[in-house]
Amino acid sequence: MFRNREFRTFFISLSVIAIGTISIAASLSREAFIMAVVSSLLFIAVTVLFTRWRYSEIKKLSGYLRQISSGNYTLDVRDNFEGELSILKSEIYKVTRKLSEQGAHLRTDKIELTKGLSDISHQLKTPLTSMLVMVDLLSDADLPEAERKEFTGNIRQQLKRIEWLVSSLLKLSKIDAGTVSFKKDRILVKDLVNKALEAVLVPIDIKEQHINIQGGGTMGFEGDMNWTAEALINLLKNAVEHTDEQGKITILWDENVLYTEIRVADHGEGIAREDLPYIFKRFYKGKNASEDSVGIGLAMAYSIVTNQGGDLQVKSDLGKGTEFLLKFYKQV
Template sequence: MLRNREIQLFLLTMSFISLAGIIAAAFFSIAASMLVFVISVLLIGCSFIFTSWRYREIEKLSGYLQQISSGDYFLDVRDNHEGELSILKNNIYKVTTMLSEQGSLLQQDKVHLTNAISDISHQLKTPLTSMMMMADLLSDAKLPPVKRREFTHNITIQLERIEWLVSSLLKLSKIDAGTVQFKKEAIAVKKLLQKSLEPLLIPLDIKEQAISIEGDDTVSFVGDFHWTTEAVINILKNCIEHTPAGGEITISFAENALFTEIVIADNGKGIVKEDLPYIFKRFYKGKNASEDSVGIGLAMAHTIITSQNGNIEVKSKQNKGTQFRITFYKQVI
């Protein structure tokens, strides 16, 4: 402490002031001079003790900061006493808590990223391995034309699957990163459903599945038409996939003062009870999922809907079908 230039100047100034007071008091009497001397010594001593205590407290805080910089965020430096140092300690505690929370979030992000990369690698490994084997077989000049066409067709299918997977992951990553700005426009539900069904008419026709739509033409909600169409397409794809040939898919929608609701149901084989809590989890494949399923369509639908002040629920019973209930809540001001 005494090596600090500010403290040296402070003590020197106090000493000069005390010396001047002692000399001035000596003109009156020796007793007055002694009284000024005693008072000066006491004042300088008290100042020295108080300053020494403050330096020790600051040294403790410096030690706390060093521990925090080394990654030890579990330090409680709060002080219930009044004073500037107590305020400083409380502020350090707040910053420590914030850094601890940010550190935990960063660690969670790392775990999620690691899991996502692992899942993506797993999903890409199977089609890539298959294509490598078929490409190797295609290099054989003696391969019959029929087999050559078959392998070429299979490679094309695998490439389309990879393209869809990469495209879906890019869309999800944009939403997760918050770079997607969802539009807030009035969407007519009937128009949304018609647009969503357009790319699915051929699969519906191939499986001879009937589809019925029931609802008032005036029903609407506020959201992003493009992204919501993407979500509904993925839900309808799931229904078509799990509904047998000749099955039926029903869509109904309605609106009230609180929300707009869309219900999509099928009479397919349903979802196993144990799978229900996880069907919106990325890369999760239920027991009834097809071999081509990658478990990302429903996850994307869930992310898009919930990002637009919405909610999606599912009810299902084996061999009795599945029902998806989508709710878009109205914003009450």
């Protein structure tokens, strides 16, 4: 305790004041001298004892902090008293709880990262293995021209799949990291739908599907046109994929005082009820998912919409079709 320079200074100052008080009391009377000596000694003793107690409490807190730094977040240092040390203990406990929560989040993130890497590895392994086999076959000089063209086309298709997967994962990682700055522009739903439809016109034409569009030309919301179009494209791709040839896909929108809503409905095979709670989960593939599906598109659409303060819901019945509902809430 006396190694502390601040305490030494305080103790010396206190002693000087006590000596001065005793000297003045001695010049007055013997009784005043005795009272001054006793009072000064008691005051100094109480000060020293109180300071030692504070030092012991601070020492305990230092021990708690060492345990916390080593990863023990179960300590509860709070007490039910008032005072500076109690406030400090309460703040240390709050920090401990935050560290504990952050540690739990980090462990969860590591588990999710491991699962994600495993899923990505699995998704890349299949097309890469297929391409390696076809490349070996293409090295055969006696391979018929028709088969060579078929293998070349398959390799091109697998490369496009890998390119789409990597591009989607990069977009998702940007959204997860919070590095995407979503714009707040005025978007007309009519323009958004037209922009999204351009990306799926070819598969729609190949399958001779019919698009039913209903909605007002002046309805809109505030958001990012490019990113929201990306979300809508993924929903339309899902609808086209699960709708039969010459089937119908409906896109309609409406608005009220609270939000603007966009509905994308198909009359395809639908989604099983047990799959519905997980349909927006990354890399999740439902029972009716195609072999080429990787479970990225719907997860990306959900992330884009919700990160703009919107909401994305799904309704589906097996054999009747699926409807996705996007809601973009109006700013007050």
